[in-house]
Amino acid sequence: MAAILFTPTNQFPLKISSKIESLSLLERCSAMEELKQIHAQMIKTGLILKTIPVSRLLASCAISNYGSLTYAIRLFKAIPRPNTFMWNTVIRAHSTSNNPEDAILLYCQMLHSSKSAPSYNTYTFPFLLKACSARSSLEEAKQIHAHIIKNGLDSDVYTANSLLHVYAKSGNLASARMLFDRILHRDIVTWNSMIDGYGKTGIVEAARELFDQMPAKNIISWTSIITACTEGGMFQEALTLFQDMLSVGIKPDGAALVGVISACAQLGALDEGKWISTYIERNDVQVDPILGCSLVDMYSKCGDVEEALKIFKKMNRKSITAWTAMITGLAIHGRGQEALDLFAEMEKTGVKPNQVTFTGLLTACSHAGLVDEGKSLFQQMEKKYEVSPSVEHYGCMVDLLGRAGMLRDAEELIEKMPIRPNAAIWGALLNACRIHKNFDMGRRVGKILIELDPDHGGRYIHLASIFAAEGHWNEAVKLRKMMKDRGVSKLPGCSSTVLKGVVHNFFAGDDSHPLTKEIYLEWDRINERLREEGYVPLTDDLLLDLEEDEKEKAIHHHSEKLAIALGLISTDTGTTIRVVKNLRVCEDCHLVTKLISRVYRREIIVRDRTRFHHFKDGNCSCRDYW
């Protein structure tokens, strides 16, 4: 008589009467509770002793998205003589688990369990190598490679691809390339692994060359090259490749979109980011936790924090990464209190903060001047949350105290910190000395920094500007000479603005733009109009020993001013102008942008190296605290 099944979902036929039926039921199963019932019925009917049904049951338990590895292992242990398929199934399940090392242990057990004949087959090694890849264990991969050669399985394309992947992922590109050249019948996976491995190690040009040579490309090839460009800082190329991908008719999925969304985030390309957002909605692309997180990050970094919040609130599953991205987003917009409120909300949901979350939180406190809150978080992070402060967290604290004018406290923290302070820590203190015009401390810190970071031009400039501000021109000139003698150059300031999908980059005094004449003429008009409003250029930041009018000329050709001037002549009245700058905005540019926002009635959003400035009606969201 057929067994009766009672399922919570009632989606099942109510009986198992044959081997075929058990297989069909397993295929339709979608929850562990259902699987357990099938298991029970299989025991009752004796089907559990049949190889194929028990193999399928084991696979459902071990590999399906609703399964349970613990349950699978119990089942596996009860099987008297597991065959190769069953061994492979449990090895495979462990390779993607939290304990991939167990896959290797199982392989050893497998070898011992069958001494007479080899129990592995070509399916075994890809899983094992995946486990090595997850553990970043090149040594184990090499040992497995030896087994593969010994057993003559190295010509199997799956095995060869897996080996290639593990070598490429671990940065062992010479071995990966050797394997690649030896594989006679390369398939698309061979090519993709190679592109992804050359991309991950930062050799984007080589990845691009391979990509162009590929006989046929699929969505993973495109994703790999787009992601490689984004990770290698070639954001515009990532955007162009994305357009190429669309034009050849490849429909992007979530993973492909993440790469290009990140490129938009880095570029501050809001319109392109919005276009992708709309694409996701119109094409019903599933917004999984990773895609959602990258959208939140993109909207925050493109200056639209409200949209970031909307997306964040809509996300069903909020990972710690998503919470952190949102907290950091609020932080860089100076919305410190909201960042802290969001953290409190996160705690209620039981999500545990990590090191990056605390970096975001301390940044939030720093940019909003929330000194007590920052101090308290810093004290609690180790005691309450078991997250040890890293050099980044000390950096945030030095910045927080320093910006707030508590220079001595900041210096004391550096003296007491258990980790060796790096250049960034001293850099934060030097910046605070500059803001609060503490020249004595500034000189001291500047000298430490130049010793610690002798190739960083910004350090010399910082210290020289402190000397200059004090009127010590000789010392400032000496530093400039030192820089020149040592062959150190300063990272040039660069601002960009995106207009109709095209990125326009400007350096200070740049005359390479096709509209350069119009841009400089526009600046002259702006200058005249602002002076009528009482604008007096702030040249204090300049270290150059120049006459006042020369200083003004230098300051008026700063990259952000050129980008804003282009924005004013190229966009309609009332359009928000968005600029991204690689360095900190100078005092004069900050003042000018505030005035432009009032006089020209334009919202201007500037993202500088550390944060956002929203200029509107003559004010800036940073409240001049930056």
Added chain:
DNA sequence: TTAGGGTTAG
């Protein structure tokens, strides 16, 4: 059976 995706101080 093998290949692609997210958050980080100054």
